[in-house]
Amino acid sequence: MSTTRRDKVIDILLLALTVLPIVCCMVLQILCKPASEGIDVTGAMIYFTIPMPLQDLPITESQINSWAVVLTIIGLTLFLTRRLRVKDISVRQHVAEWIVEKTEGLVKDNMDPYFRNFGPLIGTILGLSAFSSLLSLCGLFAPTSDLNIVAGWAVFVFVLITYYKFKCGPLYYLKGLTEPVAVLTPINLIGEFATPISMAFRHYGNVLSGSVIAVLVATGLQGLSSLVFGWIPILGEIPLLRIGIPAILSIYFDLFSGCLQAFIFAMLTMMYVSGGFPAEEFFARRAKIDAKKQSRR
Amino acid sequence: MELAIGIILGCCALGAGMAMIAGIGPGIGEGNAVASACEAIARQPEQKGAVTSTMLMGCAVAETTGLYALVIAILLIFVAPGMFVGILKDALTWIPTL
Numbered sequence: 455m456s457t458t459r460r461d462k463v464i465d466i467l468l469l470a471l472t473v474l475p476i477v478c479c480m481v482l483q484i485l486c487k488p489a490s491e492g493i494d495v496t497g498a499m500i501y502f503t504i505p506m507p508l509q510d511l512p513i514t515e516s517q518i519n520s521w522a523v524v525l526t527i528i529g530l531t532l533f534l535t536r537r538l539r540v541k542d543i544s545v546r547q548h549v550a551e552w553i554v555e556k557t558e559g560l561v562k563d564n565m566d567p568y569f570r571n572f573g574p575l576i577g578t579i580l581g582l583s584a585f586s587s588l589l590s591l592c593g594l595f596a597p598t599s600d601l602n603i604v605a606g607w608a609v610f611v612f613v614l615i616t617y618y619k620f621k622c623g624p625l626y627y628l629k630g631l632t633e634p635v636a637v638l639t640p641i642n643l644i645g646e647f648a649t650p651i652s653m654a655f656r657h658y659g660n661v662l663s664g665s666v667i668a669v670l671v672a673t674g675l676q677g678l679s680s681l682v683f684g685w686i687p688i689l690g691e692i693p694l695l696r697i698g699i700p701a702i703l704s705i706y707f708d709l710f711s712g713c714l715q716a717f718i719f720a721m722l723t724m725m726y727v728s729g730g731f732p733a734e735e736f737f738a739r740r741a742k743i744d745a746k747k748q749s750r751r
Numbered sequence: 752m753e754l755a756i757g758i759i760l761g762c763c764a765l766g767a768g769m770a771m772i773a774g775i776g777p778g779i780g781e782g783n784a785v786a787s788a789c790e791a792i793a794r795q796p797e798q799k800g801a802v803t804s805t806m807l808m809g810c811a812v813a814e815t816t817g818l819y820a821l822v823i824a825i826l827l828i829f830v831a832p833g834m835f836v837g838i839l840k841d842a843l844t845w846i847p848t849l
Contacts, residue, residue, distance in 0.1 A: 655815065718811040
Protein backbone atom coordinates (compact mmCIF):
# COMPACT_ATOMS: atom_id res chain seq x y z
CA MET A 455 0.00 0.00 0.00
CA SER A 456 1.65 3.19 -1.08
CA THR A 457 0.74 6.56 0.30
CA THR A 458 -0.72 8.81 -2.33
CA ARG A 459 -0.32 12.54 -2.51
CA ARG A 460 -3.91 13.07 -1.28
CA ASP A 461 -3.19 11.11 1.89
CA LYS A 462 -0.11 13.18 2.58
CA VAL A 463 -2.00 16.43 2.10
CA ILE A 464 -4.72 15.29 4.51
CA ASP A 465 -2.06 14.28 7.04
CA ILE A 466 -0.44 17.67 6.84
CA LEU A 467 -3.81 19.39 7.20
CA LEU A 468 -4.62 17.35 10.31
CA LEU A 469 -1.22 18.12 11.81
CA ALA A 470 -1.90 21.79 11.12
CA LEU A 471 -5.23 21.41 12.94
CA THR A 472 -3.26 20.02 15.86
CA VAL A 473 -0.70 22.80 16.04
CA LEU A 474 -2.48 25.88 14.71
CA PRO A 475 -5.03 26.48 17.54
CA ILE A 476 -2.24 26.68 20.11
CA VAL A 477 -0.21 29.00 17.88
CA CYS A 478 -3.31 31.18 17.41
CA CYS A 479 -3.78 31.33 21.18
CA MET A 480 -0.16 32.38 21.64
CA VAL A 481 -0.49 35.13 19.02
CA LEU A 482 -3.74 36.32 20.60
CA GLN A 483 -2.11 36.41 24.02
CA ILE A 484 0.90 38.35 22.74
CA LEU A 485 -1.37 40.86 21.01
CA CYS A 486 -3.84 41.36 23.85
CA LYS A 487 -1.97 40.90 27.11
CA PRO A 488 -0.35 44.00 28.61
CA ALA A 489 3.29 43.60 29.62
CA SER A 490 3.84 43.15 33.33
CA GLU A 491 6.70 43.80 35.71
CA GLY A 492 7.41 41.96 38.95
CA ILE A 493 4.89 39.77 40.72
CA ASP A 494 1.85 39.32 38.54
CA VAL A 495 -0.67 36.71 39.57
CA THR A 496 -3.88 37.39 37.72
CA GLY A 497 -6.89 35.34 36.80
CA ALA A 498 -8.00 34.69 33.26
CA MET A 499 -8.09 37.80 31.08
CA ILE A 500 -11.44 38.72 29.57
CA TYR A 501 -11.08 39.09 25.80
CA PHE A 502 -14.56 40.40 25.11
CA THR A 503 -18.08 40.20 26.52
CA ILE A 504 -21.25 39.22 24.69
CA PRO A 505 -24.32 41.12 25.89
CA MET A 506 -27.01 38.71 27.08
CA PRO A 507 -30.51 39.46 28.43
CA LEU A 508 -29.83 38.37 32.03
CA GLN A 509 -26.11 38.91 32.42
CA ASP A 510 -23.22 39.71 30.10
CA LEU A 511 -21.34 36.62 28.94
CA PRO A 512 -17.60 37.16 29.24
CA ILE A 513 -15.38 35.18 26.85
CA THR A 514 -12.21 34.67 28.85
CA GLU A 515 -8.73 33.44 28.11
CA SER A 516 -9.44 30.09 29.74
CA GLN A 517 -12.44 29.50 27.49
CA ILE A 518 -10.52 30.33 24.33
CA ASN A 519 -7.60 28.17 25.44
CA SER A 520 -9.83 25.22 26.24
CA TRP A 521 -11.46 25.50 22.80
CA ALA A 522 -7.98 25.39 21.34
CA VAL A 523 -7.25 22.27 23.39
CA VAL A 524 -10.44 20.65 22.10
CA LEU A 525 -9.47 21.40 18.49
CA THR A 526 -5.95 20.09 19.12
CA ILE A 527 -7.23 16.83 20.57
CA ILE A 528 -9.67 16.39 17.65
CA GLY A 529 -6.84 16.95 15.17
CA LEU A 530 -4.51 14.59 17.01
CA THR A 531 -7.05 11.77 17.23
CA LEU A 532 -8.01 12.12 13.57
CA PHE A 533 -4.33 12.08 12.65
CA LEU A 534 -3.61 9.01 14.76
CA THR A 535 -6.56 6.99 13.52
CA ARG A 536 -6.11 7.56 9.80
CA ARG A 537 -5.47 4.56 7.54
CA LEU A 538 -5.95 1.85 10.14
CA ARG A 539 -4.95 -1.63 8.97
CA VAL A 540 -4.88 -5.15 10.31
CA LYS A 541 -1.43 -6.16 9.07
CA ASP A 542 1.99 -4.41 9.17
CA ILE A 543 0.69 -1.43 11.11
CA SER A 544 2.36 1.95 11.21
CA VAL A 545 3.87 3.75 14.21
CA ARG A 546 0.91 6.03 14.63
CA GLN A 547 -1.49 3.11 14.74
CA HIS A 548 0.71 1.59 17.44
CA VAL A 549 0.36 4.79 19.44
CA ALA A 550 -3.41 4.91 18.95
CA GLU A 551 -3.78 1.25 19.94
CA TRP A 552 -1.58 1.79 23.00
CA ILE A 553 -3.77 4.70 24.16
CA VAL A 554 -6.99 2.76 23.62
CA GLU A 555 -5.65 -0.35 25.35
CA LYS A 556 -4.38 1.62 28.34
CA THR A 557 -7.67 3.44 28.91
CA GLU A 558 -9.70 0.27 28.44
CA GLY A 559 -7.43 -1.51 30.91
CA LEU A 560 -7.85 1.32 33.41
CA VAL A 561 -11.64 1.15 33.11
CA LYS A 562 -11.58 -2.66 33.38
CA ASP A 563 -9.43 -2.57 36.52
CA ASN A 564 -11.31 0.11 38.40
CA MET A 565 -14.95 -0.16 37.39
CA ASP A 566 -17.79 -2.61 37.55
CA PRO A 567 -18.12 -4.83 34.43
CA TYR A 568 -21.43 -3.01 33.80
CA PHE A 569 -19.39 0.08 32.78
CA ARG A 570 -17.22 -1.67 30.20
CA ASN A 571 -18.08 0.93 27.52
CA PHE A 572 -16.79 3.85 29.64
CA GLY A 573 -13.40 3.84 27.94
CA PRO A 574 -14.01 6.78 25.55
CA LEU A 575 -15.36 9.03 28.32
CA ILE A 576 -12.43 8.33 30.64
CA GLY A 577 -10.00 8.82 27.76
CA THR A 578 -11.64 12.16 26.97
CA ILE A 579 -11.34 13.34 30.57
CA LEU A 580 -7.71 12.23 30.73
CA GLY A 581 -6.75 13.87 27.44
CA LEU A 582 -8.63 17.12 28.02
CA SER A 583 -7.28 17.56 31.52
CA ALA A 584 -3.69 16.61 30.68
CA PHE A 585 -3.53 18.78 27.56
CA SER A 586 -5.11 21.74 29.39
CA SER A 587 -2.52 21.52 32.16
CA LEU A 588 0.35 21.03 29.72
CA LEU A 589 -0.71 24.19 27.86
CA SER A 590 1.26 26.17 30.44
CA LEU A 591 4.42 24.72 28.88
CA CYS A 592 3.69 26.93 25.83
CA GLY A 593 3.49 29.98 28.09
CA LEU A 594 -0.28 30.08 27.85
CA PHE A 595 -2.80 30.37 30.65
CA ALA A 596 -3.71 26.80 31.63
CA PRO A 597 -7.53 26.47 31.57
CA THR A 598 -7.34 24.10 34.56
CA SER A 599 -6.05 26.90 36.77
CA ASP A 600 -9.43 28.58 36.36
CA LEU A 601 -11.98 27.29 38.85
CA ASN A 602 -14.89 27.78 36.43
CA ILE A 603 -13.58 25.29 33.88
CA VAL A 604 -12.77 22.58 36.42
CA ALA A 605 -16.02 23.19 38.28
CA GLY A 606 -17.85 22.60 35.00
CA TRP A 607 -16.19 19.22 34.62
CA ALA A 608 -16.91 18.38 38.27
CA VAL A 609 -20.60 19.25 37.85
CA PHE A 610 -20.70 17.01 34.80
CA VAL A 611 -19.19 14.15 36.82
CA PHE A 612 -21.66 14.85 39.63
CA VAL A 613 -24.59 14.55 37.21
CA LEU A 614 -23.14 11.27 35.97
CA ILE A 615 -22.71 9.92 39.51
CA THR A 616 -26.24 10.91 40.47
CA TYR A 617 -27.67 9.38 37.29
CA TYR A 618 -26.11 6.03 38.11
CA LYS A 619 -27.23 6.31 41.75
CA PHE A 620 -30.79 6.76 40.51
CA LYS A 621 -30.63 3.56 38.44
CA CYS A 622 -32.70 1.67 41.03
CA GLY A 623 -35.32 4.41 41.26
CA PRO A 624 -35.50 7.54 43.42
CA LEU A 625 -36.89 5.70 46.45
CA TYR A 626 -33.86 3.44 46.70
CA TYR A 627 -31.60 6.50 46.40
CA LEU A 628 -33.44 8.32 49.19
CA LYS A 629 -33.24 5.20 51.34
CA GLY A 630 -29.47 5.13 50.76
CA LEU A 631 -29.20 8.65 52.20
CA THR A 632 -30.59 7.54 55.60
CA GLU A 633 -27.99 4.80 56.07
CA PRO A 634 -26.58 3.67 58.43
CA VAL A 635 -28.80 5.70 60.80
CA ALA A 636 -31.56 8.16 59.92
CA VAL A 637 -29.91 10.83 62.10
CA LEU A 638 -26.96 10.99 59.70
CA THR A 639 -29.08 12.17 56.74
CA PRO A 640 -27.84 15.81 56.79
CA ILE A 641 -24.23 14.63 56.86
CA ASN A 642 -24.91 12.28 53.96
CA LEU A 643 -26.49 15.17 52.01
CA ILE A 644 -23.43 17.35 52.65
CA GLY A 645 -21.21 14.47 51.56
CA GLU A 646 -23.19 14.16 48.36
CA PHE A 647 -22.54 17.79 47.43
CA ALA A 648 -18.97 17.79 48.73
CA THR A 649 -17.92 15.37 46.00
CA PRO A 650 -17.95 17.82 43.05
CA ILE A 651 -16.63 20.68 45.20
CA SER A 652 -13.65 18.68 46.43
CA MET A 653 -12.92 17.34 42.94
CA ALA A 654 -12.96 20.84 41.45
CA PHE A 655 -10.86 22.37 44.23
CA ARG A 656 -8.34 19.53 44.12
CA HIS A 657 -7.58 19.90 40.43
CA TYR A 658 -7.74 23.69 40.39
CA GLY A 659 -5.70 24.14 43.58
CA ASN A 660 -2.91 21.86 42.42
CA VAL A 661 -2.47 23.56 39.05
CA LEU A 662 -2.91 27.09 40.41
CA SER A 663 -0.50 26.59 43.32
CA GLY A 664 2.12 25.42 40.84
CA SER A 665 1.77 28.55 38.71
CA VAL A 666 1.75 30.87 41.74
CA ILE A 667 4.92 29.27 43.12
CA ALA A 668 6.56 29.48 39.70
CA VAL A 669 5.83 33.22 39.49
CA LEU A 670 7.12 33.82 43.03
CA VAL A 671 10.33 31.89 42.35
CA ALA A 672 10.94 33.72 39.07
CA THR A 673 10.46 37.10 40.77
CA GLY A 674 12.71 36.13 43.66
CA LEU A 675 15.45 35.00 41.27
CA GLN A 676 15.19 38.30 39.44
CA GLY A 677 15.79 40.19 42.67
CA LEU A 678 18.64 37.88 43.63
CA SER A 679 20.39 38.26 40.29
CA SER A 680 20.15 42.06 40.42
CA LEU A 681 21.66 41.82 43.92
CA VAL A 682 24.53 39.57 42.82
CA PHE A 683 25.30 40.81 39.30
CA GLY A 684 23.95 44.35 39.68
CA TRP A 685 27.41 45.97 39.74
CA ILE A 686 28.35 44.73 36.23
CA PRO A 687 27.55 47.56 33.74
CA ILE A 688 25.53 45.89 30.99
CA LEU A 689 25.13 42.29 32.15
CA GLY A 690 23.61 43.50 35.41
CA GLU A 691 20.46 44.55 33.57
CA ILE A 692 19.73 40.98 32.51
CA PRO A 693 18.24 38.67 35.19
CA LEU A 694 20.84 35.93 34.66
CA LEU A 695 19.64 33.63 37.43
CA ARG A 696 16.20 33.47 35.85
CA ILE A 697 17.61 31.50 32.95
CA GLY A 698 17.08 27.78 33.39
CA ILE A 699 16.52 27.54 37.14
CA PRO A 700 12.70 27.93 37.09
CA ALA A 701 12.62 25.15 34.50
CA ILE A 702 13.50 22.61 37.20
CA LEU A 703 10.36 23.59 39.09
CA SER A 704 8.42 23.53 35.86
CA ILE A 705 9.28 19.85 35.38
CA TYR A 706 7.47 19.03 38.60
CA PHE A 707 4.64 21.54 38.51
CA ASP A 708 3.78 21.54 34.82
CA LEU A 709 4.74 18.09 33.55
CA PHE A 710 4.41 15.77 36.53
CA SER A 711 1.66 17.51 38.48
CA GLY A 712 -0.43 18.23 35.39
CA CYS A 713 -0.41 14.62 34.22
CA LEU A 714 -0.91 13.32 37.77
CA GLN A 715 -3.95 15.53 38.33
CA ALA A 716 -5.48 14.36 35.05
CA PHE A 717 -4.95 10.76 36.15
CA ILE A 718 -6.42 11.44 39.59
CA PHE A 719 -9.47 13.23 38.17
CA ALA A 720 -10.15 10.29 35.85
CA MET A 721 -9.56 7.75 38.65
CA LEU A 722 -11.91 9.59 41.00
CA THR A 723 -14.56 9.80 38.28
CA MET A 724 -14.34 6.05 37.76
CA MET A 725 -14.40 5.26 41.47
CA TYR A 726 -17.29 7.55 42.31
CA VAL A 727 -19.42 6.44 39.35
CA SER A 728 -18.69 2.78 39.95
CA GLY A 729 -19.03 3.10 43.72
CA GLY A 730 -22.30 5.02 43.63
CA PHE A 731 -23.92 2.48 41.30
CA PRO A 732 -25.95 -0.02 43.38
CA ALA A 733 -24.80 -3.04 41.36
CA GLU A 734 -26.21 -5.91 43.43
CA GLU A 735 -29.65 -4.35 43.82
CA PHE A 736 -29.75 -3.36 40.15
CA PHE A 737 -28.92 -6.85 38.88
CA ALA A 738 -31.31 -8.47 41.40
CA ARG A 739 -34.15 -6.27 40.14
CA ARG A 740 -33.27 -6.92 36.54
CA ALA A 741 -33.24 -10.68 37.18
CA LYS A 742 -36.65 -10.38 38.84
CA ILE A 743 -38.08 -8.49 35.87
CA ASP A 744 -36.63 -11.05 33.46
CA ALA A 745 -38.15 -13.89 35.52
CA LYS A 746 -41.54 -12.19 35.42
CA LYS A 747 -41.35 -11.84 31.64
CA GLN A 748 -40.40 -15.50 31.31
CA SER A 749 -43.32 -16.63 33.49
CA ARG A 750 -45.75 -14.45 31.54
CA ARG A 751 -44.84 -16.20 28.36
CA MET B 752 -8.81 56.10 56.21
CA GLU B 753 -5.25 55.03 55.39
CA LEU B 754 -4.99 53.37 58.80
CA ALA B 755 -8.21 51.42 58.20
CA ILE B 756 -7.01 50.23 54.78
CA GLY B 757 -3.65 49.29 56.27
CA ILE B 758 -5.32 47.24 59.00
CA ILE B 759 -7.48 45.49 56.38
CA LEU B 760 -4.49 44.59 54.20
CA GLY B 761 -2.39 43.45 57.13
CA CYS B 762 -5.14 41.30 58.59
CA CYS B 763 -5.81 39.71 55.19
CA ALA B 764 -2.15 38.78 54.85
CA LEU B 765 -2.02 37.44 58.42
CA GLY B 766 -5.17 35.41 57.85
CA ALA B 767 -3.74 33.94 54.65
CA GLY B 768 -0.59 32.92 56.48
CA MET B 769 -2.56 31.39 59.33
CA ALA B 770 -4.82 29.51 56.93
CA MET B 771 -1.81 27.77 55.43
CA ILE B 772 -1.01 26.19 58.83
CA ALA B 773 -3.42 23.57 57.50
CA GLY B 774 -0.57 22.48 55.21
CA ILE B 775 0.91 20.53 58.14
CA GLY B 776 -1.87 17.96 58.17
CA PRO B 777 -1.65 16.79 54.54
CA GLY B 778 2.13 16.83 54.83
CA ILE B 779 2.12 14.37 57.72
CA GLY B 780 -0.61 12.29 56.12
CA GLU B 781 1.11 12.00 52.77
CA GLY B 782 4.40 11.23 54.45
CA ASN B 783 2.77 8.33 56.29
CA ALA B 784 1.16 7.10 53.07
CA VAL B 785 4.43 7.17 51.14
CA ALA B 786 6.32 5.48 54.00
CA SER B 787 3.80 2.66 54.06
CA ALA B 788 3.93 2.37 50.27
CA CYS B 789 7.73 2.05 50.42
CA GLU B 790 7.41 -0.73 52.97
CA ALA B 791 4.81 -2.48 50.86
CA ILE B 792 7.01 -2.28 47.75
CA ALA B 793 10.00 -3.56 49.72
CA ARG B 794 7.94 -6.53 50.88
CA GLN B 795 6.34 -7.29 47.52
CA PRO B 796 8.29 -5.68 44.65
CA GLU B 797 6.06 -7.38 42.06
CA GLN B 798 3.08 -5.30 43.23
CA LYS B 799 4.84 -2.00 42.55
CA GLY B 800 2.35 -0.66 39.99
CA ALA B 801 -0.75 -1.31 42.05
CA VAL B 802 0.82 0.06 45.24
CA THR B 803 2.04 3.21 43.47
CA SER B 804 -1.30 4.05 41.88
CA THR B 805 -3.17 3.42 45.15
CA MET B 806 -0.66 5.61 46.98
CA LEU B 807 -1.10 8.44 44.47
CA MET B 808 -4.88 8.24 44.86
CA GLY B 809 -4.61 8.33 48.64
CA CYS B 810 -2.19 11.25 48.49
CA ALA B 811 -4.59 13.17 46.27
CA VAL B 812 -7.47 12.63 48.64
CA ALA B 813 -5.35 13.55 51.67
CA GLU B 814 -4.18 16.69 49.89
CA THR B 815 -7.71 18.06 49.60
CA THR B 816 -7.83 19.66 53.04
CA GLY B 817 -4.56 21.46 52.35
CA LEU B 818 -5.97 22.69 49.06
CA TYR B 819 -9.06 24.07 50.80
CA ALA B 820 -6.69 26.11 52.96
CA LEU B 821 -4.81 27.18 49.84
CA VAL B 822 -8.02 28.37 48.17
CA ILE B 823 -8.93 30.36 51.28
CA ALA B 824 -5.45 31.89 51.41
CA ILE B 825 -5.61 32.85 47.73
CA LEU B 826 -9.04 34.41 48.24
CA LEU B 827 -7.72 36.33 51.24
CA ILE B 828 -4.73 37.65 49.32
CA PHE B 829 -6.23 38.46 45.92
CA VAL B 830 -9.97 38.95 46.44
CA ALA B 831 -10.74 39.91 50.02
CA PRO B 832 -8.70 43.17 50.34
CA GLY B 833 -10.42 44.80 47.36
CA MET B 834 -13.81 43.66 48.59
CA PHE B 835 -13.31 44.90 52.14
CA VAL B 836 -11.85 48.23 51.02
CA GLY B 837 -14.85 48.65 48.72
CA ILE B 838 -17.21 47.95 51.62
CA LEU B 839 -15.33 50.48 53.75
CA LYS B 840 -15.54 53.16 51.06
CA ASP B 841 -19.24 52.47 50.56
CA ALA B 842 -19.78 52.84 54.29
CA LEU B 843 -17.86 56.11 54.32
CA THR B 844 -20.10 57.60 51.66
CA TRP B 845 -23.19 57.39 53.89
CA ILE B 846 -21.42 58.00 57.22
CA PRO B 847 -19.52 61.21 56.39
CA THR B 848 -18.60 61.86 60.03
CA LEU B 849 -16.27 58.80 60.27
